[in-house]
Amino acid sequence: MRRLVDTHMHLNDEALYENRAEIVKRAREAGVIFMLTVGWNLKSSEMAIEIAQEFPEIYAAVGIHPENVKEYSIDNIDSVIQRLRTLATCEKVLAIGEIGLDYHWEKDEETKKLQKQFFISQIELANELGLPLSIHARDALNDTLEILKTYRPNHGAVLHCYSGSPEMVKEFSKLDLYFGFDGPLCYKKAVAPKESLKTASLNRILSETDSPYLSPNWQRVNEPNAVMHIADKMGELLGKSSSEIDAILVKNTENFFHVKL
Numbered sequence: 001m002r003r004l005v006d007t008h009m010h011l012n013d014e015a016l017y018e019n020r021a022e023i024v025k026r027a028r029e030a031g032v033i034f035m036l037t038v039g040w041n042l043k044s045s046e047m048a049i050e051i052a053q054e055f056p057e058i059y060a061a062v063g064i065h066p067e068n069v070k071e072y073s074i075d076n077i078d079s080v081i082q083r084l085r086t087l088a089t090c091e092k093v094l095a096i097g098e099i100g101l102d103y104h105w106e107k108d109e110e111t112k113k114l115q116k117q118f119f120i121s122q123i124e125l126a127n128e129l130g131l132p133l134s135i136h137a138r139d140a141l142n143d144t145l146e147i148l149k150t151y152r153p154n155h156g157a158v159l160h161c162y163s164g165s166p167e168m169v170k171e172f173s174k175l176d177l178y179f180g181f182d183g184p185l186c187y188k189k190a191v192a193p194k195e196s197l198k199t200a201s202l203n204r205i206l207s208e209t210d211s212p213y214l215s216p217n218w219q220r221v222n223e224p225n226a227v228m229h230i231a232d233k234m235g236e237l238l239g240k241s242s243s244e245i246d247a248i249l250v251k252n253t254e255n256f257f258h259v260k261l
Contacts, residue, residue, distance in 0.1 A: 002031035003246050005253045006224040008160050008208035011037040012047035015212040015221050023223050024055050030225035034261055038098045040065035045087055052092040061095040061134050062087045066102040066115040081121050088129050094257045096126040097134025104139045123151045132156035141168050166199040180206045183214035186233045207231050207249045
């Protein structure tokens with residue numbers, strides 16, 4: 001039996017939530033021993049904790065995604081952070097996330113400013129609580145890098161579903177960041193993730209599914225059991241056997257989240 005880890009998924013998403021027991025069962029049967037279900041706003045963060053309390057191999061991350069900052073305002077950012085602070089006291093919360101910057105659809109400068117303010121406030125919260133960060137950075141890598149240089153994560157950070165260049169891997173590596181790789185690694189035309197994986201240090205890579213999104217094998221709804229395909233592709237690209245890559249990914253997960261698997 002393999003020992004696989006899915007360090008970023010959304011069992012709290014409506015596409016998966018109602019069938020979560022069956023999905024977890026399929027993940028267990030595939031050998032998945034660790035899953036992190038990640039919040040994107042206060043409600044989904046609360047759900048992530050509830051799910052983590054249902055299943056022994058599931059843990060939670062709580063945070064405000066950049067695309068969701070418009071649900072709040074700068075006037076209530078302190079109360080939002082306070083709620084996240086309370087949620088993070090749950091022993092099964094292992095990270096603050098999914099947080100960061102996303103400029104892909106967002107062109108409004110005031111909203112970008114709000115994204116940055118929430119990002120910085122959540123970095124500071126993670127530093128206060130001694131937790132690592134799960135960072136979403138889409139079409140915003142330069143601003144993400146500059147913020148992280150100024151507001152250093154004291155307890156680690158992973159660039160979830162890394163989509164940048166190998167050159168940017170080198171820049172982020174100077175900050176000792178981790179890099180999460182997802183379904184796009186398995187896409188034939190996706191060259192950048194493959195080259196970025198080869199550029200990253202072996203002890204700084206993590207396997208993710210981002211379920212229910214980014215299926216590596218084109219199934220309609222992605223699930224945590226599909227992390228086997230991502231791990232297989234990582235092993236193929238790095239010249240590692242299944243047992244070797246699985247061991248690397250488990251060890252990296254233990255080191256990043258401070259868990260024993």
